[in-house]
Amino acid sequence: MLEIQQLRKEMPQVVEGLLRREYTFDEATFSELEAERKSLQVRTEELQATRNAASKQIGILKSQGQDTSGVMAEVAGVGDALKANEVALSALQDRLNSFLRQIPNIPRADVPAGKSADENIEVRRWGAVRSFDFAPKDHTDIGEVLKGIDFETATKLSGARFSVLRGQVARLHRAIAQFMLDTHTEQHGYTEVYVPYMVGPESADGVSSLAKFKDDLFKIEGRDLYLIPTAEYPVTNFVRDTIVDAKELPLKFACHSPCFRSEAGSYGKDTRGMIRQHQFDKVELVQIITPEKSTEAHEELTTHAEAILQKLELPYRKMLLCTGDMGFASAKTYDLEVWLPAQNAYREISSCSNFEAFQARRMMARFKNGAGKTELLHTVNGSGLAVGRTLVAILENYQDGDGSVSIPTALQPYMGGLSKIGAV
């Protein structure tokens, strides 16, 4: 959510900033709502003040045993007018609020303008892409040879976009998550957290726009709960409606959780394999910090995600997303894309964003600054990394042609010392 003060005072800059991400700000509706809000609010508060003064007067008179009928007659008409104004004001504030909550964040000045992922900018590449002396299989075929990925059973259980993992592949999947969590907690200073996998609407609307994106979420039948599409939802909401002591900052959390996404609108995309699933695991990194630290924290958090790829020796590139490819709440996003030999392409494996105060304003997440004033926090988060896609990347990049797959050195301790898993 944008700051309403900013809209009142710096409208041209806001309009221009949003236009860079192809969002046309509806100035006419805004000024209309604002004008109406102002007159209603002023009128309502005047009536309330009148009523309060009269009521106080009645209280004083009664305590002195004096007659109150005069004052009573004076306020007699106030009640109905006040009620009408209050109802109208609250309806209008609801409208204004939902209007504001569906406006996306303003991209930072250093975010390139662009319409789609094609216009993202490559910041750098890391790692040498391996050349194979055989035709590399994709992870689906490798999984089949290893008898480790079973889409058929998953489909029987739950339909499309689910997977069943077995044996050493299932173990590898677990090892990857453990390795990531350990790295972030032991080397990057994050606190491990375990969280609910369902959240209420306030939490969902705190980090994104529930009104806009509820179709992407799975809702629990008969309950006002949503399955989380990322641990960002519960973890960021730790600070919703709270004022954090500046001494406790920065808050750095690492969370391994499953993620559930309906993938509405992605029909026909990545239908083969486990690239795009309704359920996948992810280790999420979240930092909650003061405004002046968020730029630095965002860069730092991205390197924490990169560190995982480097330790696993997986080639990747770091992309600066253009305005058109950024998420609703983000002011600036880096994507990390891992090399997948079977696709002969880099594919997203992490997304690291700086939301500045956008989520904090939605959540009323604040801190007391040095001067003792409350100020909105900044939030930064990123995947460190998507576990399922990391599994895919390892299977494909570490395949050995005979159907076996080598285990990256960093993961071997998590695999009971195994250096290779072979065909069953």
Add this chain to the structure above:
RNA sequence: GGAGAGGUGGCAGAGUGGUCGAAUGCACCGGACUCGAAAUCCGGCAUACCGGUCUCCGGUAUCGUGGGUUCGAAUCCCACCCUCUCCGCCA
């Protein structure tokens, strides 16, 4: 699932129709005392929003949430949510 208790400021806790945004204590921040600290004393100390002649003044709202009664609600009524205790069931 059954029975009961309760939700008040950062925390503890008083307040059961009127000058209550709310006593008191703790915590916290200033100041005094002190060589310094502790103790003590003095003062300050919620949040959000609105208006204006906008480093200041004025106003409004908020005592779990939403409605109701009333000139006036933390206080009375209704509904809902949540927490705790006991019993039952259960991984």
